[in-house]
Amino acid sequence: MMNSKKLKFEYKYGFRVDHKPFYTTKPGISKKVVQEISWLKEEPKWMRDFRLKSYEIFKRKEMPGWGPDLSTIKFDEITYYIKPTEDRAKIWEELPPEIKKTYDLIGIPEAEKKFLAGVTAQFESEVVYESIRKDLEKQGVIFCDMDTAVRKYPEIVKEYFGKLVPPADNKFAALNSAVWSGGSFIYVPKGVKVNLPLQAYFRINAERMGQFERTLIIAEEGSYVHYVEGCTAPIYSTNSLHAAVVEIFVKKGARVRYTTIQNWSKNVFNLVTKRSKAEEEAIMEWVDCNIGSAVTMKYPSVLLVGKRARAETLSLAYSHGKQVQDSGAKMIHLAPETSSRVISKSVAGNGGRTSFRGLIQVARGAKNSSVYVSCDALLLDKKSRSDTYPTMKIFENSTQVQHEATVERIGEDKLFYFNCRGIKKEDAESLLVNGFIAPISKEIPLEYAIELNRLINLKMTGTVG
Amino acid sequence: MLELKNLSVKIDDKEILHNLNFRFEVGKLYAIMGPNGSGKSTLAFVILGHPRFVLSKKSKIIFNGKDITDLRPEERAKRGIFLSFQTPPSLSGVNIFQLLNFAFPKVNPSILREKVRKVAEKIGVGNEILERSFALGLSGGEKKKVEALQAVVFDPKLLILDEIDTGLDVDALKRITRILHENKKGKTFILITHYARVLKYLRPDYVVVLKDGRISNVGDETLAEKIEKEGYKNF
Numbered sequence: 001m002m003n004s005k006k007l008k009f010e011y012k013y014g015f016r017v018d019h020k021p022f023y024t025t026k027p028g029i030s031k032k033v034v035q036e037i038s039w040l041k042e043e044p045k046w047m048r049d050f051r052l053k054s055y056e057i058f059k060r061k062e063m064p065g066w067g068p069d070l071s072t073i074k075f076d077e078i079t080y081y082i083k084p085t086e087d088r089a090k091i092w093e094e095l096p097p098e099i100k101k102t103y104d105l106i107g108i109p110e111a112e113k114k115f116l117a118g119v120t121a122q123f124e125s126e127v128v129y130e131s132i133r134k135d136l137e138k139q140g141v142i143f144c145d146m147d148t149a150v151r152k153y154p155e156i157v158k159e160y161f162g163k164l165v166p167p168a169d170n171k172f173a174a175l176n177s178a179v180w181s182g183g184s185f186i187y188v189p190k191g192v193k194v195n196l197p198l199q200a201y202f203r204i205n206a207e208r209m210g211q212f213e214r215t216l217i218i219a220e221e222g223s224y225v226h227y228v229e230g231c232t233a234p235i236y237s238t239n240s241l242h243a244a245v246v247e248i249f250v251k252k253g254a255r256v257r258y259t260t261i262q263n264w265s266k267n268v269f270n271l272v273t274k275r276s277k278a279e280e281e282a283i284m285e286w287v288d289c290n291i292g293s294a295v296t297m298k299y300p301s302v303l304l305v306g307k308r309a310r311a312e313t314l315s316l317a318y319s320h321g322k323q324v325q326d327s328g329a330k331m332i333h334l335a336p337e338t339s340s341r342v343i344s345k346s347v348a349g350n351g352g353r354t355s356f357r358g359l360i361q362v363a364r365g366a367k368n369s370s371v372y373v374s375c376d377a378l379l380l381d382k383k384s385r386s387d388t389y390p391t392m393k394i395f396e397n398s399t400q401v402q403h404e405a406t407v408e409r410i411g412e413d414k415l416f417y418f419n420c421r422g423i424k425k426e427d428a429e430s431l432l433v434n435g436f437i438a439p440i441s442k443e444i445p446l447e448y449a450i451e452l453n454r455l456i457n458l459k460m461t462g463t464v465g
Numbered sequence: 466m467l468e469l470k471n472l473s474v475k476i477d478d479k480e481i482l483h484n485l486n487f488r489f490e491v492g493k494l495y496a497i498m499g500p501n502g503s504g505k506s507t508l509a510f511v512i513l514g515h516p517r518f519v520l521s522k523k524s525k526i527i528f529n530g531k532d533i534t535d536l537r538p539e540e541r542a543k544r545g546i547f548l549s550f551q552t553p554p555s556l557s558g559v560n561i562f563q564l565l566n567f568a569f570p571k572v573n574p575s576i577l578r579e580k581v582r583k584v585a586e587k588i589g590v591g592n593e594i595l596e597r598s599f600a601l602g603l604s605g606g607e608k609k610k611v612e613a614l615q616a617v618v619f620d621p622k623l624l625i626l627d628e629i630d631t632g633l634d635v636d637a638l639k640r641i642t643r644i645l646h647e648n649k650k651g652k653t654f655i656l657i658t659h660y661a662r663v664l665k666y667l668r669p670d671y672v673v674v675l676k677d678g679r680i681s682n683v684g685d686e687t688l689a690e691k692i693e694k695e696g697y698k699n700f
Contacts, residue, residue, distance in 0.1 A: 412517060414554045419538035420513050420547075421568045421615070431567055435558020435598070 011292070012458065013106060014265055016205055016234035017098035021124065023083040027208065028076045031055060034178050037081045041147055041181070044154065054167035054177030061171035067355070068295045068324045073269055078210040078241055080179045082124035088145075089129045099123050106232060108201050115447055117196035118143045122213060123203050125181040136194060141225075142187040143198050146214045149185035156187060160216055164247040164275045164303075172243040172271045176212045183213030183244065188223040188254075197226040197259070197445060204233035204240050204268065215246040219254040219282075226257040228448065232292070233265045239294065240268045248276035248284065252306065255283040261448055263292040263455060266323060270296040280306030280335075287443055289316040290325050291455050299357055301330030304338035304366075315344040316440045318456060319352030319384070328357035328389075333366040333399075341372045345437050347456075349380030349429075354387075360401075361393040370400040378436045379409045380429060408436075430457050466491045466653045467512070467528050467546075467623055473521035474504075474511050474678075481507050482678045489623070494654040496664055496689060499675035500697045505657045506551055508675065509625050512655075513548050514538040528623070545622030549612040549629055551657075556599035561611065564599055565618065584617045587644055589637060605632030613641045617648060625655045630663035642666035661693040674700045 023040065025033050034055045038048040063070055089095045092109045103109060103121055112119045118132035120143070127145035136143070142153065149157050167177035184200045204211050219225055233240060242264060250256045256276065264270055270293040278284045286300040302311035317325035325348075331340035346354035356375045371394075377386035388405050410432055418428035433456055434441075441449045467489040474482040482504050489495055499505050511518050512526065514537060526534045533541055556564070565581060566574050585595055590610050600608050609632055616624055624645070630638055645654075646667065656667055664672075664686060672689045674682035674697070682688065682700045692700055 408557065414556065416510075416513075416515050416538060417550065417554050417556075418564075418567075420542050420550075421564060421619075422539050422542040423564070423567045424537075424539050427567050431559050431563060432556065435556070435563070438558055 011235060011265055013232035013263065014235035015105065017102050019084065019096070019098045019205055021082045021084050021206070022086050024079060025081040027079050029055075029078070029080055029175075029179065033080055037179055037181065040081070040083065043150060046158065047150055050162065050167075051178050051180075054174050057167045058171060058174035058178050061168075061174050063171055064297070067297055067357075068326050070269065070271075070295065072239060073241060074239070077208050077238075079206065079208060080210050080212070081181055082206055082209060083126050084123045085126070085128050088127060090131065092129065095128060099128055102203060102205065103129070103201070106201065106203070111199065111447065115196060115445070116199050117194055118198040119201065120145055120184055120199075121201045121203070122182045122211075124206055124209060125211065127182050132198070133196075139192050140189040141192060141194060142185065144185050146183040146185050146216065147181065149216070153185070153187070156218065157185070157216070160218060160247065160249055162247075164249070164277055165245050165273050169273060173245055173273045176214060176243050176245045176273070179210070180212045180214040180245070182211075183215040184217075184227070185215070186217040186225060186227060188219045188225045190220040191222045192220075193224040194226070197228045199228045199230070202229065202231040202242075204242065204264075207236045208238050208240060210241040210243070213244050215244065217246075217248040217256060217258070219248075219250050219256045221251045222253045223251075224255045226259065228259045228261070228445070230261045230263065232263050233268050235265045236267050238267065242268055242270045242272070242293075244272045246272070246274040250276060250278045250282040250284050252280045252282060254279075255285075257285040257287065258300075259287040259444060259448065260289060261444075261452060262290045262296065265292060266294050266321075268293045270298065272296075272298045274298065274300040275303070276301070277303045277305055278309035278311055281308045282306060283309075284311045286313040286315075286329070287440070288313065288327065289440070289444070289452060290327055291318050291452070293323065293325075295324045295326070297326045299328040299330050299359070301332065301359075302340065303332045303334060304340065305334050307335050308337045309335060310338070311340045313342045313344075314440045314443055315342070315356070316437055317344075317346040317354045319346070319348045319354045321350050321352055324353045324355075326355045326357065328355075328359075330359040331361070331371065333362040333369045333371070333396075336365070336367040337369060338366060339370045342374070343439065344375040345378070345440055346375070346386055347378045347380065347433055347436065348384035348386050351383040353385045355389065356387070357389045359391045359393070362396045362399045364395040366396050367398045369396065369398075372402045374404040376405070376436070377407045378433065379407065380433075381410075467526070470525035470527065471521070471523040472511070472526065473524055474507060475519045475521070476507075476517060480678070482511065485680060487673070487680060489653050489655065491653055492651060493670040494649070494656065494667060496656045496658060496669035496672045496686075497675055498658060498672060498689060498692055503675045504678040505675055506627055509548055509627050509655070509657060512541075512625060513546060514541050547616055547619050547621035547624050549609075549616050549624070549626045551627040551631075553600050553608055553612060555601040557601055559599050560597060561595055561599055561614075565615075568619075581614070581618060584614050588614050588617070588641060590614055606634065606637060609633050610637065610641065613645065617644060620648065621652070623653045623655070625657070627657045628659070629656070630658060630660060638663065639666060661689040664689050676700070
C-alpha cells in the first residue's frame, strides 16, 4: 500500500581543493620514513628515539583480533606525512587561498570570531593556523600545536608525552607514536579557568592520507578548560586513515571537558586512543560524537586515581549504510569515593552497525565508589544492527553499580502513528532520533548542537544543507 | 463522505475483511460493534492506510468523492481523517507539543501550545503529561485522554474512535464524550466499541455489527442494547 522512500545521505564536506603540498613523504612506512619525518621537524634526539622505538613496536604488534574488519587498510599505500605549507599562519588571510577556502566553507573563521577562545586548524599533517586570545596567553595558558610544544616546552612535554598511552598500548597507538604530526598541546596553569572553548579543526584533503595527530592536555590544580575538536575529509573511493592519540592530565580539583564532533567522510578509518587521568576531586568529561567515517574504533577512558575524582563519558554514535561505529568508554576506578557515569546513545539506519564496548573496573580499595552505565540503541529499520559489550570488573564490595541498556526500534507502528497525524516518515524519524539523542546534544555548546542536529537531519532526509 | 467498495483485506495472506460495502454519511455517528477478532480495529487501520494490510485489486475507499485507496496515511490525515488509537505507542524523547508542531508546521508553536493547554484542561490532561515523552508510562485511561485531546485539536471531518471508552473512569468518559459531542457538527463519527455503555453518551445513528470480517447486521441504537443483553450469537 505504501512505498517507503529510501533514505540517502549526502555529505556536505566532501569537497576537495587542489593543493600542492610543500613537502610529502613517499607512500608507505619504513624506518626511513619515520627518520625523515623526525628530520624534517628538526626534532631532538629523545623524540626521534621515541619514534623509532615505536615503529619497532608497530611492526611487532598484531592488528586487533576483535571488533570491526580492518583488513582493507593498506599500510603500504598510505602517505604518512604531508606538509601543506612552509610556515604556519597567524591570520587567516596568510593561508594559501585553497586552504583558506576549505576553512571558510567549513565556517571556522566565523566560529573563531563568535564563540571561541582559541583555534588551531590542521590540514593534512601540520597545523596551518593557530591563535589564542591574548588575555589567556597573559594568564599563562598555552594552546599550540604539538610540534611547537616539543620545541618550546620540552620539559613539560617530556614529563607527560606517551605516559598515559604508551606506544605498546595497541598497534595504532604505536603507529601514531612513530609518525605523529600536529595535534594540540594545551597547558592551563593552576586556578585558571578558560571560559570559552578552545577548538581544533582537523581536515584531510589528500587521497590515501594518514593523519596522526597527537594531543596532550595538562590542566593544573583547580583549572578548567573545554576543548572541542571537529574533523572532516573529502570523499574518495580509496581509504584514508586517521589514528590519533590523546592524553589528558587533570590535576587536583581541575576539570576538563573534551568534545568531539567526528564527521569524517565515509572512506576514513578512524582508530583513536584517548585516555585521561583524574586526580583528587578532579572532573573529566568526554563528549564523544561519532557521525562520520567508514569505521570508527574509539573508547575514551579515564583513570580515576585521586579520591573523589569524577568522570563522565557521553557517547553518541550514528551509523548509516555501510558505516561501523564501534565506540564506548572505559572507567578505571583506582581510588576511594570515585564516581563515573557512562551514557551512550547509538542510532543505526539503512543497514548501519553500532557497537558499544564498555569496561568498568573498580580496584580493591577504591571504597564507596559508584558507577553508572546506560546504553540505549535506536534502530531505524530491520537491516541495521546494534551490539552491546559491557564488561564490569568490580573488585570492591562497597561499590554502587547501576547498569541499564535498551534497544528500541522505530517500527512500523510508531511510524504509522506519526503518519496518522499527518507527519511523513522522514520527519517522524528525525523527531524520534533528535528526541533520542537530546540528553547528549544538550550537553554540547549550542553552536555545535545546532550543527549536530543539522548533520543528523541531513542523514535522515537526504537533503543537502 | 466515506465509502467502502468491495473492501477485502489480507494480512500475511490471511483475508480478514471480506468484501465490505458501506457508506458513512456526513453528520452521522456510527457505532461499529463486534466480537474480539472480528476486524474492527483492522477496518480503522485500513481506512487510514496502514502499510501492513494488503487490499484486493477491487477494493476502493472513497472519501468526500475522491478515491484515497492509494494515498499514504499522512495524506489521508491531511484530508481530515483522524484515528484515535486504541493503544497509541510510546514515543521516547518526543512530547506532544513537538509532535503537534510537526503536524501543524504553519501554526505558530506558542499559539499551538496555548490551544493544546486549553483543550488539555477541559479534558483533564495535566501539564506533566503534556511535557513528558509522548504516552510514556501513561495508564490506559490517560492514553485515551491524550488521543481525545488530539481529536479536538485536529478537528477532523471523519473521526474514528477505537475503544475510546476502555480504561476511562465514568467521569472522564462523560467529560470527553461531551466535548466530542460539542464538536460534532458537520463531522462523521465512527465509534469502535465492545460495550453499549459509551453509546449512552455518544448516541449512535447506526449500529454496524462486524462478525468474522463481514457486516452481519445494521440497525439503530436498540441493536446495541440487544447485543449487550444477548451477546453476538443472534446478530
